Amino acid sequence: MAQDNALSAIDEVLNASYVAFLSYKNLDGKKKGAFLRAIADEIDQLGDTLLTTASAETNLPVARLQGERARTTGHCRMFAALVEEGSWVEARVDHAVPDRTPLPKPDIRKMMVPVGPVVVFGASNFPLAYSTAGGDTASALAAGCPVIVKGHPAHAATSQMVADAILRAAKKTGMPSGVFAHVDGTSFEVGKALVQHPLTAAVGFTGSFSGGKALLDYSNQRPNPIPVFSEMGSTNPVFLLPESLAKNYRDTASKLAASITQGVGQFCTNPGLMVAMEGQGLDDFVSALSEEITKCLPGTMLHPGIASSYHSKLEKALAQKGVQVEARSSATATTHQGAPHVASVPASEFLRNPLLAEEVFGPFSLLIRCKDKNELHAVVNALHGQLTCTVIGEEQEVKNYLNVVNMLVEKAGRIIINGVPTGVEVCAAMQHGGPFPATTDARFSSVGIDAINRFIRPVAFQNFPDALLPDELKESNPLHIWRLVDGAWTR
Amino acid sequence: MAQDNALSAIDEVLNASYVAFLSYKNLDGKKKGAFLRAIADEIDQLGDTLLTTASAETNLPVARLQGERARTTGHCRMFAALVEEGSWVEARVDHAVPDRTPLPKPDIRKMMVPVGPVVVFGASNFPLAYSTAGGDTASALAAGCPVIVKGHPAHAATSQMVADAILRAAKKTGMPSGVFAHVDGTSFEVGKALVQHPLTAAVGFTGSFSGGKALLDYSNQRPNPIPVFSEMGSTNPVFLLPESLAKNYRDTASKLAASITQGVGQFCTNPGLMVAMEGQGLDDFVSALSEEITKCLPGTMLHPGIASSYHSKLEKALAQKGVQVEARSSATATTHQGAPHVASVPASEFLRNPLLAEEVFGPFSLLIRCKDKNELHAVVNALHGQLTCTVIGEEQEVKNYLNVVNMLVEKAGRIIINGVPTGVEVCAAMQHGGPFPATTDARFSSVGIDAINRFIRPVAFQNFPDALLPDELKESNPLHIWRLVDGAWTR
Structure with a gap:
C-alpha cells in the first residue's frame, strides 16, 4: 500500500521538481548560497535530538555522529561559499574576430549549467554526511539542480528530520516549491521508477555493488540514458x-x-x-x-x-x-x-x-x-x-x-x-571515486568541491547580445569570477 | 577473411596500446606536444595527394578539404600548445595541517591523468577533421592516451595515408611503439570487439544514431562499462x-x-x-x-x-x-x-x-x-x-x-x-555536444580544448614525499602551471 502510494507519487514529485528547476537553475550564487547556509543552520538547530535519533537507528555512537553532523553542515557551507564566489561555472569567452579570413570568427561564450532534477539514494553507513543532506544533495543543490532524496529505510526517522530541515530552509530563503523532495518506500520498484522517470537528469547513490549496478542498468534501459554516480564497493588494498x-x-x-x-x-x-x-x-x-x-x-x-x-x-x-x-x-x-x-x-x-x-x-x-x-x-x-x-x-x-x-x-x-585509507578529507584536492567497480564513473568525485561537476554540463552561447547573456558571461564580468578570455585567465 | 584477420589482430593491438600507455601517460607536455606538432607537419607534407585522394573517396571538393586539413593540423597544434603549457591537469594542492583538531589534516594533491587506450571511429562526413587525426585522436593523444583508429571504409585510402603520417611522427619524436594503431575492417564485429576489449578505456564516435547507440550498448554489456562519446544526430532547430x-x-x-x-x-x-x-x-x-x-x-x-x-x-x-x-x-x-x-x-x-x-x-x-x-x-x-x-x-x-x-x-x-548552426569554431568556448540523442554524453565537447576532458580522470595523491609526486604537483611548481593551492589560484 505504502509502496503503491510512493510509486504513484513519483510522477507528481518529478513534475514539481522540473517546474522548480526551470527557475531554480537561474538563481544567482548568493541566493543558492543562502539556501545552503540555511540548511546547515536548520540541521544545527535540530540539536541533540538528531544525534540520538540517528544513533538509535544506526547503532553509531553519538560522538561519531557529532563529527558526521559537523561534516554535513561543513559541506553545505563549503558549497555555499563555492557558488557565492561563482568561478565554478568555468566561464570561457572567445571574442568575435569579424575580419578574420577566410571566415569571420563569431563571439562564443561558454559556461556550466545544471543538468536538471537529481535523485539521491542515501547511504546506510553515513546517516548524515552521505544521506539526506549529504554531499550528493549539497553539490546538486549548489549546481542548481532540485533534489529528490530516496530516504534509506534503515534510518528513516533521521532522514525525515533532515528532510524537514531542508524544507524549512527552502521556505525561509524563498526557494521555489519543489526544489527538494523526500520520497519513502523500500521496494526496488520505487528506486527503478525514480531512475527511469523522464524528468530525472542524474542519480547519486552510495551502497552495495548490486544496488549501484542495478541503478546503472535502469538508466541504460531508458530511451535517453542519464549519468548514474554509484559509489559501490572497494577493498582498498x-x-x-x-x-x-x-x-x-x-x-x-x-x-x-x-x-x-x-x-x-x-x-x-x-x-x-x-x-x-x-x-x-x-x-x-x-x-x-x-x-x-x-x-x-x-x-x-x-x-x-x-x-x-x-x-x-x-x-x-x-x-x-x-x-x-x-x-x-x-x-x-x-x-x-x-x-x-x-x-x-x-x-x-x-x-x-x-x-x-x-x-x-x-x-x-x-x-x-x-x-x-x-x-x-x-x-x-x-x-x-x-x-x-x-x-x-x-x-x-x-x-x-x-x-x-x-x-x-x-x-x-x-x-x-604511509597512511591509512580511512578518513576522507573534504577538500578541493580530494578524489573520492575510482575505476569500476569502485564507482560507476571514475571521472568524478563524490567528496569535495569538485563533486559539483557531476551535476553540470557546458552550454555555449554564440553571438548573444550582451544584455541577453547570463551574468557569468557578460562582457564586464559583473560577478568578478575567474574566466578564460581569449586564452588567458582573468578576473 | 580480412575481417577474421582484423578480429584476431585486435587483441594484439590493444595489448600493444596498453604497454605503450604505461609509459606514454608519463611523458611530459613538451614531448607530447612535439609528437602532436610532428603529426601536423607530416600531414602538411602529404601535400595535394592527400586532398585529391580524399576528394576522390568522398566527393568533397578540394577547396573544402583544404579547409578541413587546416582545421586538422590546427587542432593538433592547439592541443600541443595546451599540453606544453600544462595547466589542463587541473592541479589542486591542499597542504597538511598537522595540528588541526580533532584530527590532523593530511597533505592531499590532485591532478587529471589519462584514462587509457582510446578507440576512435572516424566520421564519414569529415574525412580529415573528425577522422584518423581528427579532434578525438588529437585530444586523446594530448591527454596521454594511446589511440586505436578504426578507419572509415568510405575513405579507407585517406585514412591509411593519415595513419601512416601519424606513425612517422611517432617514430620521429621517439614515442613508444603502440601509441597509435590503425585498424581496418568493415564488420560490426570489429567495432564490437574494439569497444568490448578489456584494455579499451574510452570510445569516440561520430556518425549515425544507430551506430553510436550500438557502441554505447556494447560498452554497457562489458563487466566494467567505459565512457562512450558518440556524436549521433541533430536537427538543429x-x-x-x-x-x-x-x-x-x-x-x-x-x-x-x-x-x-x-x-x-x-x-x-x-x-x-x-x-x-x-x-x-x-x-x-x-x-x-x-x-x-x-x-x-x-x-x-x-x-x-x-x-x-x-x-x-x-x-x-x-x-x-x-x-x-x-x-x-x-x-x-x-x-x-x-x-x-x-x-x-x-x-x-x-x-x-x-x-x-x-x-x-x-x-x-x-x-x-x-x-x-x-x-x-x-x-x-x-x-x-x-x-x-x-x-x-x-x-x-x-x-x-x-x-x-x-x-x-x-x-x-x-x-x-542571429546566426546559422553550421560552422563549428575550434576554440575554448565551443561546446560541440548536446543532450541525448544528439550525443551520448552532454557533459563533454568533441571540439575545442575541452575535448581533452573526455579522456582524463582525477587521481589524488595523499601524503606523498615531494620527490615522488608528479611534477605537476611538486611543492615548487616546477612547471609553472595554474594550480588551486589551499583554495587560491596561483602560478
Missing part, C-alpha cells in the same frame, strides 16, 4: 613494503588495526586487503597485528541486514582454499555485532580465486602473502578498480617500487603513502 | 521570431538556404528544422527561401549509402500527413546526388508524429508552422536533445522570448542568436 615493514611493523600493525576496526569496519575506505612479501618482517607484523585485533571488541553493526551479510561473507571468505585465520576478536559477538577478523592467503591462491577479491563489508582484512616481487606485481595487475590504494614504505624504499605506484594510479582514485 | 522575420525575411532566407545546402547538407549542425509562427512575414520568408532553394544545385553525396539513405528518409518525411513540399532544386539529381528540399508541416501534425523529429541527413529542412506562441512553446518542449538551437530575432524581440531561450538551454549544447 594496502601494500606493505618489506624493508620498511621490518623496521616499523609494530606501528604499522597498530595503525592498520585501528583502520580495519574503526566504526565496525563500516567505511567504504576500509582496508580490506593487505599485500606483503614473505619474510621475518611480515611474520613480526602478523604477530603484532594479531595481538591488536584480538584486543578489539565486536561492535553492533548498522542494521541486522549488514550484520548478517558480514557474517555470511566472512564465513565464505574464510572457507576458501588457502585462507588461514590469523586473528579474531577474543570477545564473543552477538548476532547484530561484527567481530574483527584478519586472515591470510598465499598470493597464488588469491590470484586463482576471484571470490577473494570481493569486499567483505565490516571489520575484516585479508593479507595476501607474496613469495616475491613478481607475485606482488601479479596481484597489482589483478586488482579491481578501487577507491584507494595505499603503499606503506619509507621514501627510499618506495622509490624501488615506482612501477607499482605507476600501476596503482590505474587502479584507484586516491593513492596514499 | 532554428526559431524564427515573427517581427524580425517580417523585417529581415530576405536576408534570413538567403542565409538559411546557404546553411541548409552547404556541403550537400552533410553537416551534423545542418538546420533540419525551422520553427515559425504563421503570418505575412512567414509567407514572405517561405517565398524567398523557396526561390533560393530552387536555384541550389544537387551535389554528389559522400558515398552511395548516404545518398540512398537521404532519398529514402526524405521520401518518408514528405509522405507524412500534413507535410507539404515548399521548394526543391530545379535541377535533376543523379542516384548519388542529394537535391535540396524544403517542406513545411503544421505544428499540430509535427507534435503528433515522432517520425518528423528524426534527422534527414542531407540538404533538407522542415518548417514547422505554429498558429501561436502556445504551439511554439509546445514544439520547444517536445524537442529531442540537440547539438544546437538557433533563435533568429532582433535583441528587442528575443527579450520577449526569454522563456524559450531558457528552455532551449535544456535542449542543446550551443545556442545561437
Whole structure:
C-alpha cells in the first residue's frame, strides 16, 4: 500500500521538481548560497535530538555522529561559499574576430549549467554526511539542480528530520516549491521508477555493488540514458613494503588495526586487503597485528541486514582454499555485532580465486602473502578498480617500487603513502571515486568541491547580445569570477 | 577473411596500446606536444595527394578539404600548445595541517591523468577533421592516451595515408611503439570487439544514431562499462521570431538556404528544422527561401549509402500527413546526388508524429508552422536533445522570448542568436555536444580544448614525499602551471 502510494507519487514529485528547476537553475550564487547556509543552520538547530535519533537507528555512537553532523553542515557551507564566489561555472569567452579570413570568427561564450532534477539514494553507513543532506544533495543543490532524496529505510526517522530541515530552509530563503523532495518506500520498484522517470537528469547513490549496478542498468534501459554516480564497493588494498615493514611493523600493525576496526569496519575506505612479501618482517607484523585485533571488541553493526551479510561473507571468505585465520576478536559477538577478523592467503591462491577479491563489508582484512616481487606485481595487475590504494614504505624504499605506484594510479582514485585509507578529507584536492567497480564513473568525485561537476554540463552561447547573456558571461564580468578570455585567465 | 584477420589482430593491438600507455601517460607536455606538432607537419607534407585522394573517396571538393586539413593540423597544434603549457591537469594542492583538531589534516594533491587506450571511429562526413587525426585522436593523444583508429571504409585510402603520417611522427619524436594503431575492417564485429576489449578505456564516435547507440550498448554489456562519446544526430532547430522575420525575411532566407545546402547538407549542425509562427512575414520568408532553394544545385553525396539513405528518409518525411513540399532544386539529381528540399508541416501534425523529429541527413529542412506562441512553446518542449538551437530575432524581440531561450538551454549544447548552426569554431568556448540523442554524453565537447576532458580522470595523491609526486604537483611548481593551492589560484 505504502509502496503503491510512493510509486504513484513519483510522477507528481518529478513534475514539481522540473517546474522548480526551470527557475531554480537561474538563481544567482548568493541566493543558492543562502539556501545552503540555511540548511546547515536548520540541521544545527535540530540539536541533540538528531544525534540520538540517528544513533538509535544506526547503532553509531553519538560522538561519531557529532563529527558526521559537523561534516554535513561543513559541506553545505563549503558549497555555499563555492557558488557565492561563482568561478565554478568555468566561464570561457572567445571574442568575435569579424575580419578574420577566410571566415569571420563569431563571439562564443561558454559556461556550466545544471543538468536538471537529481535523485539521491542515501547511504546506510553515513546517516548524515552521505544521506539526506549529504554531499550528493549539497553539490546538486549548489549546481542548481532540485533534489529528490530516496530516504534509506534503515534510518528513516533521521532522514525525515533532515528532510524537514531542508524544507524549512527552502521556505525561509524563498526557494521555489519543489526544489527538494523526500520520497519513502523500500521496494526496488520505487528506486527503478525514480531512475527511469523522464524528468530525472542524474542519480547519486552510495551502497552495495548490486544496488549501484542495478541503478546503472535502469538508466541504460531508458530511451535517453542519464549519468548514474554509484559509489559501490572497494577493498582498498594496502601494500606493505618489506624493508620498511621490518623496521616499523609494530606501528604499522597498530595503525592498520585501528583502520580495519574503526566504526565496525563500516567505511567504504576500509582496508580490506593487505599485500606483503614473505619474510621475518611480515611474520613480526602478523604477530603484532594479531595481538591488536584480538584486543578489539565486536561492535553492533548498522542494521541486522549488514550484520548478517558480514557474517555470511566472512564465513565464505574464510572457507576458501588457502585462507588461514590469523586473528579474531577474543570477545564473543552477538548476532547484530561484527567481530574483527584478519586472515591470510598465499598470493597464488588469491590470484586463482576471484571470490577473494570481493569486499567483505565490516571489520575484516585479508593479507595476501607474496613469495616475491613478481607475485606482488601479479596481484597489482589483478586488482579491481578501487577507491584507494595505499603503499606503506619509507621514501627510499618506495622509490624501488615506482612501477607499482605507476600501476596503482590505474587502479584507484586516491593513492596514499604511509597512511591509512580511512578518513576522507573534504577538500578541493580530494578524489573520492575510482575505476569500476569502485564507482560507476571514475571521472568524478563524490567528496569535495569538485563533486559539483557531476551535476553540470557546458552550454555555449554564440553571438548573444550582451544584455541577453547570463551574468557569468557578460562582457564586464559583473560577478568578478575567474574566466578564460581569449586564452588567458582573468578576473 | 580480412575481417577474421582484423578480429584476431585486435587483441594484439590493444595489448600493444596498453604497454605503450604505461609509459606514454608519463611523458611530459613538451614531448607530447612535439609528437602532436610532428603529426601536423607530416600531414602538411602529404601535400595535394592527400586532398585529391580524399576528394576522390568522398566527393568533397578540394577547396573544402583544404579547409578541413587546416582545421586538422590546427587542432593538433592547439592541443600541443595546451599540453606544453600544462595547466589542463587541473592541479589542486591542499597542504597538511598537522595540528588541526580533532584530527590532523593530511597533505592531499590532485591532478587529471589519462584514462587509457582510446578507440576512435572516424566520421564519414569529415574525412580529415573528425577522422584518423581528427579532434578525438588529437585530444586523446594530448591527454596521454594511446589511440586505436578504426578507419572509415568510405575513405579507407585517406585514412591509411593519415595513419601512416601519424606513425612517422611517432617514430620521429621517439614515442613508444603502440601509441597509435590503425585498424581496418568493415564488420560490426570489429567495432564490437574494439569497444568490448578489456584494455579499451574510452570510445569516440561520430556518425549515425544507430551506430553510436550500438557502441554505447556494447560498452554497457562489458563487466566494467567505459565512457562512450558518440556524436549521433541533430536537427538543429532554428526559431524564427515573427517581427524580425517580417523585417529581415530576405536576408534570413538567403542565409538559411546557404546553411541548409552547404556541403550537400552533410553537416551534423545542418538546420533540419525551422520553427515559425504563421503570418505575412512567414509567407514572405517561405517565398524567398523557396526561390533560393530552387536555384541550389544537387551535389554528389559522400558515398552511395548516404545518398540512398537521404532519398529514402526524405521520401518518408514528405509522405507524412500534413507535410507539404515548399521548394526543391530545379535541377535533376543523379542516384548519388542529394537535391535540396524544403517542406513545411503544421505544428499540430509535427507534435503528433515522432517520425518528423528524426534527422534527414542531407540538404533538407522542415518548417514547422505554429498558429501561436502556445504551439511554439509546445514544439520547444517536445524537442529531442540537440547539438544546437538557433533563435533568429532582433535583441528587442528575443527579450520577449526569454522563456524559450531558457528552455532551449535544456535542449542543446550551443545556442545561437542571429546566426546559422553550421560552422563549428575550434576554440575554448565551443561546446560541440548536446543532450541525448544528439550525443551520448552532454557533459563533454568533441571540439575545442575541452575535448581533452573526455579522456582524463582525477587521481589524488595523499601524503606523498615531494620527490615522488608528479611534477605537476611538486611543492615548487616546477612547471609553472595554474594550480588551486589551499583554495587560491596561483602560478
